[in-house]
Amino acid sequence: MIDIDGITKRYGKATVVDRVNLQIPRGGVVSLIGANGAGKSTLLSMVGRLLEPCDGRITVDGHDVQATPGPELARRLSVLRQENHLPVRLAVGELVAFGRFPHSGGRLSTRDHDHIDRAIAHLDLGPMAHRRLDQLSGGQRQRAFIAMVLAQDTDYVLLDEPLNTLDMRHAAQTMDTIRRMADDLDKTVVVVLHDVNVAAHHSDRIVAMKHGRVVADGSPSEVVDRDVLRHVFDLDVPVSHTDAGPVAMHFGRACTSGDAPLASRTGEFR
Amino acid sequence: MLQLRDDLDRPVADRDADHGFSPRHAALVLAVLAALAVAAIAVFMTYDLRGSLAFALELRAKKVAGMALVGTALGVATVLFHTVSGNRILTPSLMGFDNLYLLIQTGAAFTFGTFAFLSVDVRLRFGLEVVVMMGFALALHRLFLGRARDDVVALLLVGVVLGGMFASLTDLVARLIDPNEYVTLQDQFFASFATVDEELLGVSALAVGAVLVYVWRRTARLDVLALGRDTAVGLGVDHTRTVDRVLMVVALLVSVATALVGPITFLGLLVSNLAYRLVGTFRHRWTLPSAALAGVVALIGAQFAIEEYFAFETRASIVISFIGGTYFIILLLREART
Amino acid sequence: MITVARPAPQGADRRYLAIGALVLLGAAAVSLFVGVSGISPADLLAGDAQKRAVLLESRIPRLAAIVLAGSAMGVAGLIMQGLTQNRFVAPSTAGTIESATFGVLVATLWFGSGSVFAKMTLAVLFALVGTAIFLALVERLRFSDIIVVPLVGIMFGAVVGAATMFFAFRADLLQTLSAWTTADFSGTLRGRYELLWLVGGLTVLAYRYADRFTVAGMGRDHAVNLGVDHRRTVTLGLALVAAVSAVVVVVVGAIPFLGLVAPNITTLLVGDNMRRVLPVTALSGALFLLVCDILSRTIRYPFEVPVGTVVGVLGGAVFVFLIFRSRFGAAAA
Numbered sequence: 001m002i003d004i005d006g007i008t009k010r011y012g013k014a015t016v017v018d019r020v021n022l023q024i025p026r027g028g029v030v031s032l033i034g035a036n037g038a039g040k041s042t043l044l045s046m047v048g049r050l051l052e053p054c055d056g057r058i059t060v061d062g063h064d065v066q067a068t069p070g071p072e073l074a075r076r077l078s079v080l081r082q083e084n085h086l087p088v089r090l091a092v093g094e095l096v097a098f099g100r101f102p103h104s105g106g107r108l109s110t111r112d113h114d115h116i117d118r119a120i121a122h123l124d125l126g127p128m129a130h131r132r133l134d135q136l137s138g139g140q141r142q143r144a145f146i147a148m149v150l151a152q153d154t155d156y157v158l159l160d161e162p163l164n165t166l167d168m169r170h171a172a173q174t175m176d177t178i179r180r181m182a183d184d185l186d187k188t189v190v191v192v193l194h195d196v197n198v199a200a201h202h203s204d205r206i207v208a209m210k211h212g213r214v215v216a217d218g219s220p221s222e223v224v225d226r227d228v229l230r231h232v233f234d235l236d237v238p239v240s241h242t243d244a245g246p247v248a249m250h251f252g253r254a255c256t257s258g259d260a261p262l263a264s265r266t267g268e269f270r
Numbered sequence: 271m272l273q274l275r276d277d278l279d280r281p282v283a284d285r286d287a288d289h290g291f292s293p294r295h296a297a298l299v300l301a302v303l304a305a306l307a308v309a310a311i312a313v314f315m316t317y318d319l320r321g322s323l324a325f326a327l328e329l330r331a332k333k334v335a336g337m338a339l340v341g342t343a344l345g346v347a348t349v350l351f352h353t354v355s356g357n358r359i360l361t362p363s364l365m366g367f368d369n370l371y372l373l374i375q376t377g378a379a380f381t382f383g384t385f386a387f388l389s390v391d392v393r394l395r396f397g398l399e400v401v402v403m404m405g406f407a408l409a410l411h412r413l414f415l416g417r418a419r420d421d422v423v424a425l426l427l428v429g430v431v432l433g434g435m436f437a438s439l440t441d442l443v444a445r446l447i448d449p450n451e452y453v454t455l456q457d458q459f460f461a462s463f464a465t466v467d468e469e470l471l472g473v474s475a476l477a478v479g480a481v482l483v484y485v486w487r488r489t490a491r492l493d494v495l496a497l498g499r500d501t502a503v504g505l506g507v508d509h510t511r512t513v514d515r516v517l518m519v520v521a522l523l524v525s526v527a528t529a530l531v532g533p534i535t536f537l538g539l540l541v542s543n544l545a546y547r548l549v550g551t552f553r554h555r556w557t558l559p560s561a562a563l564a565g566v567v568a569l570i571g572a573q574f575a576i577e578e579y580f581a582f583e584t585r586a587s588i589v590i591s592f593i594g595g596t597y598f599i600i601l602l603l604r605e606a607r608t
Numbered sequence: 609m610i611t612v613a614r615p616a617p618q619g620a621d622r623r624y625l626a627i628g629a630l631v632l633l634g635a636a637a638v639s640l641f642v643g644v645s646g647i648s649p650a651d652l653l654a655g656d657a658q659k660r661a662v663l664l665e666s667r668i669p670r671l672a673a674i675v676l677a678g679s680a681m682g683v684a685g686l687i688m689q690g691l692t693q694n695r696f697v698a699p700s701t702a703g704t705i706e707s708a709t710f711g712v713l714v715a716t717l718w719f720g721s722g723s724v725f726a727k728m729t730l731a732v733l734f735a736l737v738g739t740a741i742f743l744a745l746v747e748r749l750r751f752s753d754i755i756v757v758p759l760v761g762i763m764f765g766a767v768v769g770a771a772t773m774f775f776a777f778r779a780d781l782l783q784t785l786s787a788w789t790t791a792d793f794s795g796t797l798r799g800r801y802e803l804l805w806l807v808g809g810l811t812v813l814a815y816r817y818a819d820r821f822t823v824a825g826m827g828r829d830h831a832v833n834l835g836v837d838h839r840r841t842v843t844l845g846l847a848l849v850a851a852v853s854a855v856v857v858v859v860v861g862a863i864p865f866l867g868l869v870a871p872n873i874t875t876l877l878v879g880d881n882m883r884r885v886l887p888v889t890a891l892s893g894a895l896f897l898l899v900c901d902i903l904s905r906t907i908r909y910p911f912e913v914p915v916g917t918v919v920g921v922l923g924g925a926v927f928v929f930l931i932f933r934s935r936f937g938a939a940a941a
Binding site: 442445585 | 762770774864907919924932
Binding site for chain 2: 048049050069070071072073074075078079080081084085086087088089090095098099101102105106107149152
């Protein structure tokens, strides 16, 4: 279980994450949604110990993420940031192999190679394993990084907007991969998503944030609701119920009319 | 120095072959560089020997040993600095490390008095200066690298300006010292290839050797570090601590080089980028030794050319500045376009 | 973004101009009475002929040289920053000063060290060519980062500097070279600084063209739209900058950072409209150099430290602060 206890992050006077308490038990896909600047990515980065919280404590299966030795935590928890530009040039296969570093310390065993090959196959990267990352498209690169995280073989996987640079097909494939990571490989995936409908369709639980706080938390059908969404995004979004579950109609005129106070939305960026 | 055979037999290396990088090629590059280094040393030792053979050989051996040490130190320091800073145009020299060393030296002489300063054993003095340098490296990490991780060019500009400022400050402090005393100091300070200090050479060789062993044992972790902070942290590397240590190593290596022969601003930049290009991988197992060897070859080669063809009418550092500076501009132009 | 023009607070330029002028007057007074041979206003009133001679032969020329060189270098930096739309470009970060120094060396090699005219002509020519090469390099960086531009300039300066060193070393002129690369006013006497009045004239000329530089700095398209000949304006600006830098190098030696520090501080206070900023920049450049010079005379009294060294330390510190402010200041907030 990931246990987030009273986590706060401030930059100067701006509080980006404000005393968040959240428990994420093992298993399933949990989506974090919210407007820009709501604190989703910051929270995720603190769980992945890429950022240090100003206050509070995060544990993963009882291990404090700040205090646990790096390699030990890296065998339980992997994290992938939104922008992954590498300062060095390397091939897809090489990158994926680095996912085994926490386990191997740099010397790959047969078992490590199995994991690498499986991850490459899982993300359909076989044909381009030899290609250099800087020669790939944004979507391919993103998949290579996900493959690295997969090779890392951790119980918990944190992904920050993995669909950001992907076209529709690759976005669907990636969400499918995420789903299978949870279903077939028994991993717990926490993912920051922009699109409420994608979140609704692929996750078991949705946590919505606003102004650095958790403002809604529940199943997709609970969160994708006109009143809840209005509260989260300050935007009136009709929800239509289809066979595939609830769909937020955040396009068309309904969004900009009514009581969607633009002023309060821009206020969030301060 | 290196055990190539062992590396080749490792499964990692074989695997690498599958992923677009050829260890066979890298090993060949390394072998050629090693041969070139040996040849350069041999030629430098033996060409145009005249007069007392033993005396000439001893003199040259000292010089060659100094240059080999400096070439290695700067090559390795630069590659390490590239790794922690996440780009290939920042170098410790460009960040003002070597000018700082001169400043520390001059500052110490000013603070404690020239004669007190000179009466301290040169090795002890060097040791203390290295400690101060390491302190600076850590401060640099805390103050700049942490905040400017993604802003390499700003960091570089700060470094270049700091370097110039350190040079001015050294000049200023030097002028505050009694002019008569300063003459005595000058010989001590402005090291050159011709005046390699024997006592310093021994202790430097030991220090560099120890550091190389330390680094060599951690090449895998350095590889992960080169992937950038977030990825490295995600893969379980204690980023802050590792970078601290690497920067301390860099500080030591640059101190050795500057103490032995004075600042050579662009050598590290040249040889490290040459090494990356030649071996075709960023893996430290290959880049570190090839940068070190390239450093040795470049330095001895340049000095040989100067002694032989320019009849000492210029300095190795001037030639290297010219070539290195031009190369740097090309690098910047290329980086900025992509 | 740093390139975005800051609006000028109403009347700020006049206020700062007045304050600056007062402070400059004060500093000038101090400057006149600081030195090895102690002069006080009382001496002058008492009609001490010898002290009066020192004042006329040395102190006043020195003050004039500092004010002229300081204001001109400040304005030269301002023009370069305007034309390149980059706050970090100045004669010392564009290879201009190094090129001028190279020119002085070549003149010395060809025509001997006595020929001031040859030195000046070649210095201006080299500065012009060097700066043009820099601009051509920068042109290839069009879409790049604001900080890469001065880096290219500094490195270009280093390369030119290495070439200069190379020839100076071979001709055994290293000592002389260091005199050109470090500004020093200790040798400024009547009859040996008057060339600097030329840069004073250039500074006034720059003021006349200030509006055009502002427009040219907005880019070719805007310039064409507003009916300004972009190419000609840039060339004119370049020529002004090259001439100013070259003359200053020949007469007092290279002054680092001044062309960066003075305009940056000034635009921070007064905004970016060149016509309003230019006089204040001239003032702040003179003031900065004067303060550095007073320091250089008192810090190791009775010896003098070259003013270039003091400027190198102070100017470097201010410059680092400016980079921090523009780049990391925002990130930390």
